[in-house]
Structures are given as C-alpha cells and as structure tokens.
Amino acid sequence: MIKKEKQNKLIFVLLSILAFFVPLSAYAFDEEVVEIVVEEGDYLIKLGEEYLENPHRWKEVARINHLKNPDLIHPYQIIVIPVRLLRGIPSDGVVEFVQGDVTMQARDGQEWASLLLHDQVKEGSKIRTGDQSAVEIVFENGSSCFQKSNTLVGFLSVRKKGNSYEQRLYLQTGRTITRILKATGREPRFEIKTPSAVCAARGTVFRTSVDSYDHTRSEVLEGKTDVEAATQKYLVSEGEGTLVRKGEPPLKPKKLLPPPKLKQASTIYNKLPLRFAFELVEGAVSYRISIAKDRDGKDSIYEKMVQPGELIEIQDMDDGTYFLHALGIDEIGLECLPSEPVEIRVRTNPLPPFVSLPVSSAEYREKSLQCNWLAVMDAVAYHLQIAGDHEFNRILEEHPDIAGTAYKTRELDYGSYYFRIRSVAEDGYEGAWSDTIPFAVVPHPPAPSLEKPEVDKKEIHIRWQDLGEGMSYHFQMAGDQDFSLVLIDRSLGKPETVIQKPVDSGIYYIRVSAIDPQGYEGKFSKPQSFTIKEGSLLVFLGVVGTLFLIFSLLP
Template identity: 40%
Template sequence: MKKCALILMTLLFFVAQPTNGSAGMKSSSAERSTQDDQIPDTGCRKDFRNFSKSGHSSGTPADRKVRVCSSTKKRLKGSRYSGKPVPSRNMTPLKGCVALVQGEARMQLRGKGDWISLKAGDHIPPRSNLRTGRDGAVEIKYEDGSSLLLRSHTEVTIIEAWKTRTSRLLRDFFLSAGRVTAKVQSVMGRSSRFRIHTPTAIASVRGTEFRVTVDKEHETCVEVLKSRVTVDTATKVINLAQGEGARIKNPARPLPPRKLLLAPNPLGLESLYNTAPVISLASVGGAQAYRVMVAKDEQGKQLVWEREVRRGERVTMSGLDDGSYFLLTQSIDPIGLEGVPSEAFPFTIRENPLPPMLLTSGCERRGGEKAVTLEWLSVADAARYHLQISEDGDFRNPVVDRPDLAAVSFRAEGLENKPYSFRIRSVARDDSPGGWSDPVAIPAPCPPQASSGAWPDFSDGMITLRSRSAGEGFKYHVQIARDDRFQEILVDEKVDGPEISVRKPKESGTYFVRIASVDGSGKTGSFSRPQSFAIQNRFPPEWIGIGSGTGLFLLLLLFTL
C-alpha cells in the first residue's frame, strides 16, 4: 500500500506542473502585448540642442534633416540604422493615398531614384520625398481620414509611417521648405501620432487642424486652426491653443505664442464679372499684409490664383479663365504669422465673348453734321454686337445705342461736329453680354471729304493695336501670327501699356492676334482667344483716301482681352 501511495503522489506532482510550451505561450503573449504599446520614439529634442549650437543656416535641406532628426533613423530601441526601415512583427508600413493633385507634384520613391509625377490614387510609401512646383499642390490622405496638404514650392519627406497591431497610426514628416496644412483625426482611447519636423521645431498633435511653414531663412511658423498643438524646440515646449501661432527663428530662443489675426472682408466683390475682378480689403488691426486666394473649391485646396498684398492695396485678379470661383483671405501679422482663413466668397467670371477689334473707321463732314463709319472683326462665339456712341465718357446718355447689330459694320449719321466716344461689346448666343471695350475717342474736327485714312493718319504704313487695360501696374505680351495656333509668329513683344504699333504686313492674307497681361510680380496670365484681321491685295474704292495713293491702312483701334 505504501508503495502504491508513493507512485500515486509522484504522478499527481508531475500533472500539477505547467508544461514548457504553455508557459512559453503565456510569456510570448504578454511580451507581444507589452511590445505593441512600446512605440519607437523618433523625437529629436537632443538633436535640436546640438543643432542650435552648430547653427541652423548652413548646409542643404537634406543635411539639415540628418543633423536635426538623426534619431528618427532608429526605428526600434537598440537597433542600428542601416539605411533601410527596420522591420517589426508588431508594425506594418503605412501608405498614404493621393487624394488631390494640381499642377507640378512629384515623388521620389523611398528617397531614391528618379522623380515621378503624381496622379490621384497613387500610393505614397514611407521614406518617400514629395515636391510641388510653382502652381502645384498635392493632398495625401491616410486610412483614418487624416491628411497633409502641400502647397506650391514645398518639399516634404515622410520619415515614418507605421500601423501597429492595435491599429495605432504613427506618422512623422520632415518639412524642409514651403507650406503644409494638416488635418488629423482623433481616435478613441490612445490616439495616433502625427508630427511634423522642421529645421527648428517639431509640431505634435493628436487630433487637430494646423498649418506649418518653413521660409527661405529656414524659420518655422506654426498656426493652429482647431484644437491644440505642441511645439518642441531645442530648449522648451510651447503649447498652442486654437487661434494661436508661434514663430521659431532660433530653436534656443523661440518667440512666445500670439493670437492669430482675423481675416479681412473683401470690399466691392460682385457675383458676376465680365472683366478681371478688382476688389479692396477691409482693414484689420495689427495686419501688415494680406493673402488673397482664388480657388476652384470652397475649402481652398485647389488654388488657381494667389497674391500677398499690402495694406490699402487694390487687388486685380487677372488671368482667370471663365468659370466659377471662391475667394478666400488671410491676414499676415508683422512677424509673418498668417491668421485664420475667411469664409469662401463665391463669384463667377465670364469675359467671353470678347469685344471685337475695330478694322476701319471713317469720318466725313457735310455741312454742320458728320458721319462716322466703324467696321470690326467677326468674333467666333458672338451672335451679335452692341455698340454705343456718347458725348460723355460714362455712357449714361448715349446718342447711339444699338444692341442688335448682326453685321460687322455700322455707319452713324447726323452727328454734330464735336467730340464723341464709342465702345462695343459682343453678345453670346445665349444672350449673355461680354465685357465692354475701353472707350475710344472720336475727334471733333472732321475733314470735309470722306477719308478713312484721315482719322487717324496711317501714311507711315503702321498698325496700332489697342487692348482693354488690365489695370494699374500691368504690362502686356502681344503676339501676331499667320496661323491661329501661333506656330508661325511674326510679332512677339512685351510693352508697358495696352497699345502697340507694328508695321502693316506686306503679304495679303489673314493674321491672328492674341495678348496676355503681366502683373507687377512678373507673372503672365493666359493668352486671350485669337482674333483676326485680313490684308487684301485690292481694296474697295471708298477705302482709298483722296491724294494718299497708299491703299488700305489697317487700323485696329480696339483689341481687348
């Protein structure tokens, strides 16, 4: 019996002990749970201190990125950076998706090789470089709805982008130049990480909307539009609330936070324009300048026109094609922080059909009266023309008002022998009128005989092209070609005013003219739709001036955008 009892106790002892396999599984499970919450920190605070001592203005953007954020190269604690991402069984690479692209936007895949153009739907893997051009923009979205919008002339590197087993998203970006707007979605429980590194700071958020800018001097501006942002510099942490901003010029001595300015309201904005819109901005206290933006969308992502203007400066939005737009504004304070954006103000531009160009003009006097003959080019998208002649410059009481001219000529008789002005516009097939031409003066003295060459005199064989003025401070780019595609260009000149004189072509045929406005910053708008004029070998007798003996001298008194 004693022997049986001893055997039974021995068996019970071994059964009660846990197996090595089950113990290992429990240990491994606990270890994975712990590791899953241990997120590799890519913070650069230590590097900032070294960076601020050595100075932040030297080296290329890539060199600065390595100096400032060298610790971000370490994917896991204790690992050694080898130039490639360190794989983790608890994290997978996180790809962004191109939600919007405009103009020039390129990517260098994983920081190597050629730059490729981006298109909507492209995937952006970690460690890729992004770059936008002069009029470029690109928006990258992630699976949680967070996004990063790159404005023009912007360079960004995706340093880190991971997804953990518990679905936490970890993203670190380096902004070396330009402007970005980040929208970060909040999540339940432990939130994801979203940080933007710059040469002088790190902006960290867990659910907010904010802007970050790095200027040519590599100084950083952070502006919070919603929620809160933490800005980490070499020596301190700055907590920014909604509606606050900070400028970090020296990481060791950052400027204190300050309130963002309100946006200026546009003054004189109309709902419909048939010429380039001209507005002014209401004054905002503390503003040094303003940013004016025109976008295709209400959110202001797809900008088609953008300017910084001084206080009190009138804004001419030239070079915009016909279509519907939204106007947005922001104030800029003395240290360069930009305020909250305004609401989106809708407006529409419809400049086409353009006013026709005047071909010939004749003036004759009989007794105490005079008659004026006007001829103009046919505009392809015009159904008819509207012509006015007036004694006053504002055309409040025109002596001739013909809105139903189907032909391309008109003779006004019975006018008194005194000064007049005339203007003309095209009317589209849907009865929508285009913009008026600039008024053109008809001189008071009129020769006693019919003479199309007497007003004005083109005996020197020159042609004068006069366009509608785009506004103060604009220059003009004029081209004349033998074909409507402008492959055989005869004249290509830039002039200070909306008028150019060129020698009349010797060969008969049809010639095409187009013009573009150039603003004060040197940016050239789109060329107008071509208009044409004809040079003929033989001329009607009434076009030949008595005693001139030179035939037809073409006068383009009016050519408009």
Template identity: 25%
Template structure:
C-alpha cells in the same frame, strides 16, 4: 488559428520586435511616449529619423509587428478586414495567414492576427491633388507624384519651386505641402477604428498647411510634426507650419501644443508663435484677421480680383481653385499687392486670400466664389450716359441688352491695365436708370460691359471718371 511555431511567422515577429525596440530607443532619446502617442517636452531634430527605419515598421500594434484581433459577436473575416484595413478583399489573405480552412466557423473570443505586411500596405495617405514638380522617394526609388498615388510610412515627398501637393489621411485630415518643401511621413497608424489615428511627419524644410479632422475615429486624430527646431502635437485643428530660420506657427482653429528644448506652450486659435535661435515660444502674437474681399463675383480672364488692405500686413497670399474640388489650385499669388489677375479659363472658382505679417505669420482666410466668363471680342462694348449732381450718381445705358456696371473709388494701373479696386458691381437693363448716393469729394471710376450669357461677356467699354468725362 495562427500557428505560432511557424518558422517564417517567428522570424517576422522577431524582426518586427527588433525594429520596435530601435523605435523605442529613439523615442526615449527624444522623450516621446510611443504607446500613448503623447509628445513630451523635448527638443526634436529630424536628423534622428531616417526613412530606412520607418520603411519596415509603420504600425506600432499591441503585438510585435502583427495586429492581434479578438473576434466580436457577429464578426466574420470580411467585416474584420473592412474594419481593420478598410478593404473587404483582404479577408482571404488574413485567412491564409491564420491557416483558417473554415473561416466561417469563427467564434466570438477567438484570436486571429493580421500580418504586418497587410497593415503596412493598407496604411497610407492618398495624393488628392498634385501640381508642378512633386516627387516621392519610396524604398530608394524616386518618382513623380500624381493624383491617386499612395504615400507610405518612410516615404519622402519633395516639391519644387512650382510644386504643390495635398495628402488625404484616414479621418478626413488633409495636409497641403507648399512649394519648395521636403516632408517625411514617419509614422501612420490608422488601422483600428477603436484607437486614435496617429500620424507623424517630419517637415525637413518648407511650409505645411494642415486641416486635422476626426471623421470615423472614436478618439481624436493625433498629428505630431517634427522639425529641426521644434515639435508640434495636434488634435483636431487647422494651422500653418513654416520651417524658416526656426519655425513659424499660426493656428486658425483649435489648438496646437509646441515643444522645444524643455519648453512647452499651447497655442490657441487666433495666435501664432516663433521658435528657433534667439526666439521664445512663450511669446505669442495675434494673427491678422481675414481681409474684406471685393463683392465682384462675375469676372473675365483679364479682370483683377481685389481686397481691402489690412493693417499690419506685409504681404498677401491669394489662390484661385476650381470650385468643384476646392483643392485644385489653378492660380496663386504672393506679394504686397492687394489684387490678383484671374487669368484662368471660364468656369466657377473659389478665391481664398490671407494676409502675412512682418514675422511671417499667416492670418485668417477669406473665401469667395466667383464666375469667370469668356470675352467675345466681336460684340461692341456698351456706352453709358452718366450724370453726377447733388451727391446723386445717375447711370443710363445706351443701346440694348443687359449690362454689368462696375463702380469704384480706387484705380490702380498695372502695366497697360486699369485696375478697379474694391469695386461694386451692378446689373442694369438698357433703358433703365441707375441711381446711387455718392461722396462727391471722392473720385469715381466707372466701366461697363454687355452680358451675353451665363459664361460670356463683351469687352469693357470706355473708362469714365465720376464727372462724366471720358478718359
């Protein structure tokens, strides 16, 4: 077993106790219950937290620094290392630390200690996606972040104007750090699966999107988000947190408890609230619903994907991500337009769109899978024979092959591009006639192209206006 008289171990324990005492003093000032990780009702400022403090004490274990483990029936060091550190290989370091010459002789009820150093090394978040300017300040050294890198307590992650990063935590929780953001990982305690995984973040500036999951933990994963204006305590939920002039919080699943300057309120799914100067978190607002997306699933890099406008939406945010990962964003748009140009390489993608109201609250997502196809400019575009009579639209392709025909009542011009908004898409075989009942009082815009194979199409032919005239 561990020799408690060992001088280096004693020094390590004393240093950890001092760090823990400092942490408790700060938490009392901020009125946070450390042992239960329950956020009390307090005004929280990120100025009270410094990376240096947490760089050396990321795990608040039951002992002062090192983790005390009682051996269970059937345990061995390999199983303990896997359970506590998620690493089979760490068993040998645990054996050396506890001076175990015969680790195979462990008995139920024996007590061993896992050194604080190992706890810190195995308590980290993983970068699962990084794009643009993303940096991490670790132990005073700044480096660019890439997929697969680790983020430890005390690390400060920053993103530039084109930067974006996704951090994965134990328990399957995911934090998406938006452009122009600064986030400090204060506390990460996800070692023992019998306890709740606790994560503390300080959002210095910018925007976060969180999906807090609970896989592999008996108790709910606990997230505490601190900002210059407020704190949010989270258990199993999806929400957005913006540090603008105050905070903008919108919850799309579960609930979030937000606390500021003696006030506390629980924000349920479908609601949002604002905090900061001149605002009250007691005022809650309905989030915008998910927009209705265009049914078009087959697009080319030159096409536009659109959605129906939402009442109350001042802006929209749309992203196109690779379908295989769903987190690797290759295209994004923020603005008042209700469409996005695909402008991506051929392949399969996931489109996500949400509205943003005048308060800055983000609404619910709408998602759709799309297939982007390459354009073969050497193929002659098809022609159509179109007739509209007695509210019946008839379209007959001229020539051979399989065509994709797109029909819309709305046309928008973007530069030199004609954009069909919220169009319907149909596949026709040349020689067959397509019929549909339409509203003759509404204009119709029709275009078509040949489908060469699963990932290749021709360019579009002429744009037709509903009466069969060509423009």
C-alpha cells in the same frame, strides 16, 4: 484583439469563455489596449520583440498583466498591451490631390518619381513639390497633410496601433496644412518635426511652415497643438500661432490677425485685367493673395505676395468660376485666420469687337456716321450705343442686336458724342463694352468772305477773311461765272494772294474755300468779279484814228 502576424490569421476570443486564462481583464484599463492570444512556443520577451516599439519594455507588460513568472505564459492565454507601447502596423497614405510637379522618393531610394493621383505613400517616403505645385496625402483614418509649392516632407512613421493611428512627419522646408480627424471616439497622434521644433496635435487643423532660415511657424485654426523646442513646450490654442527660431524656445503664442476683406466685389468679371483691392488690416505687413478653382484653395492657379493697400492686377485668366483667398501676415511672419473664399465668376468671352470707325477723337463733317468693326468669334450679334455723355447716361442711339459688322447712324446734330459696342453670345450673354470712343460731328469750314480786289498796273491783290490758326485756303480764278474754265487754282496757307494782271480785257471771277487742319474743305465763297479794260495806248490810237477819219471827210 490582434493576431500574431507570423500565423497569418486572426483569433477572436470572448473573455467570458477564456476568463480563467486571463490574469487581468482588459476592461480594467482606462487607456486603450489590445489583447494578444498566446500561441505554443511564445514567451514574453519574444512577444516584446514582435509587438513593442521598444522591445525592452516587456517588463512593463509583465507588470501590467500581473505575471508572477514572466517566463511562464500559456497557449491561449491573453496578454494585454497598451496601444502606446505597440510598434503598430504600417498604414499607407493615398494621394487624393496632385497638381504640377510633385515627386516621391521611396525609403532607402535615390530616384525621385512623379507622383500620380491615388498613388500610395508608404512609411519612410519623401515627397517634394515644385513651383506652383501641390499635393494632399490622406491617411486611413481620414487625417490629411496638404503640401503647398516648394515643400519637402518626409513620412517618418505612418502606423495603426489598435484602433488608433500615429503619423509622424518631418517638414524640412515649405508649408503644410494638416487636418486631423478623430476616429472611433479616440484621438489620433499626429506629429510634425522640423529643423527647429516639434508640433504635436490631436484632433485639430493647423498650418506649419519652415523658411530658408529653418525657422518654424505654427498656426492653429481648429483645436490645440503642442509646439516644443529647446526643452520648452507651449500649448497653442485655436486662433493662435507661434514662431520658433532655430536653437531657441518657441515664442509665446499670440492671436492671429483677422483676414483682409475684398473691396467692391463684383458678381461677374467680364474684362481683363482683373483688379482687386483689399481693406487694410492693422498689424499686417503683407498679404498673400491666391485664386483657386476650388473653395478649399487646393487647386491654386495664382498666388502673389503684396503690400497692404497694393492693387492686384491679373492680366490673363480663362473664363470660369474661381475662389479668391487672402491672408494677412504679421511682423513675425504668422499668417492670419483664413478668409471666407470669395467666389469670382470670370467671363470675358465674347470679347468686345475691334472698332475701325469711328476713330477716337475724330471730327466728322457728315451728319450720318458710318460705323465699322471686326467680327468676333463666338459672337452672334452686337450691341451698339451712342451717347451724349461719357457715362452713357444720355443714350441717343442704341441697337442691341446688330447682326453684321457695320452700321450707319441717323443724322446727328453738330456736337460731341461717345460710341461703344459689345458682343452678344449665342446664349444671350453680353460681353464687356469696348473702350469708349469720343467723336464729334462738326460743320464744314465756313466760306471766307472776299474783299474787293485791289487792281494796279501789273498785279491784282486779293484778300479774304482770316478764319484762324491752322486753316488753309483754296483759291480759284476763272473766266466764266460757272468756273468751267479755271485759269488759276492755288492752295494757300494765308488769307491773301497776288496774281498778275490779265493781259486780255474782260470780266474775271474769283472764289475761295477754307480747309481745316484735318483736311476738310468747306464750300466756296460766292464768286466776285473784276473787269480788265482795254489798254490806254489802244484807246489813244483809236481816238486818233477816228479824228483822222473825220477830218479826212471834211470838204
């Protein structure tokens, strides 16, 4: 039973007490009805103007109540009115979720005002969402309308009629998800109009979208929906969808595609960029991939349309727990059944340290290697590994709790090695490994073997072992075996040199070392020597002088 609004009071009447005033019991009806208590001065046309959606249907009310004289009704008499005829009472919606740029325009208003959480949405309002924005409006009976980004919805009628509710919306452009709940055992009436169709549902979950061509798509996830356009109506059942082109009837409902499945899901993602790949779905021409902070996918932080088989890379994402959603889209634009959200844990902090030593692909001559890296915020220690293979199956040296930012290895044998390091957080969590750094420990260049110097009248030709392309040489000549007095010091690009024959007689020493392309110099060769004798003229004069002295002493 409902009251007359002008009296501002509600009168409950027991049928057993007022039965003699009631021409027809409300309980004789199969449909839902309400009971109006007549007051002094009421007449049926007046009640029709006050309560009926169409006031001219007061004659139908008279017929239902078996009123022989519609102009004659008595105070306290009960008039039965079917809910379907009622105008209803406005029932505001409430903003239960809002993200990004969401604005509302009131009935007959011109300004768009920002919409906030728990704001009321009244009948006649319009709500608009911008890029990467969303809003969910929940009605008194628990039904809801979720608007995705770049969507414009008008709330044409939001009313309560007895124990039932009626919501009629106008989707001008964009995408919505509607959830309709049953209340007190009765199904509410929910209708979405678009520029090309009308989608009416009872007790269901369905998606509705309008594209730039005013084409409407409706996909039913639970229950059933009537889709009507161009005087033709189709019943779209659970797991089906239809397309309505403007000015044309709906296409025959078709089965929705199954959702694409994620390949090789990880329990935790500790390195950026995040990479995802999905299995192929037959009939899908594209995928809509989204990541949200909630399992329902409302608080979305990432959305992208990709081709089947395309690898998705996300360059930046804060640490946290997220949910990955994937929808396949068929050739007429219908989105598939929703996927089970995949929980994704992202923890990239603490980041791997920046390594300054060893240098990638470098060769080192010292067997004990100095390793250095930069400190990482939030790291309390570092985990270091050196292996003999790129996959780190043969770990040769490992230290999981280095406190500082430097480490010197034990002596390593000559060979190839691989280095990596990661940061350790205060709670013991270890972040991602650094990039693998290959390096090698190699011996110094060998000492070239010297050939016997070729001494002629003016020059000395000195040659030594050729150690190959890219090698250079360091040549020295000294007047003593210890090379404390170096007379010639040369850097040479080939394994030979020519020097002027020393003027002074005596023993001279030479040696040579090799320098590899990286600039590392090996040990000097063992010294070789050559002798410079006194000149022949001096010898001749000495002989002549000696003979002259001998002959001068003869008697």
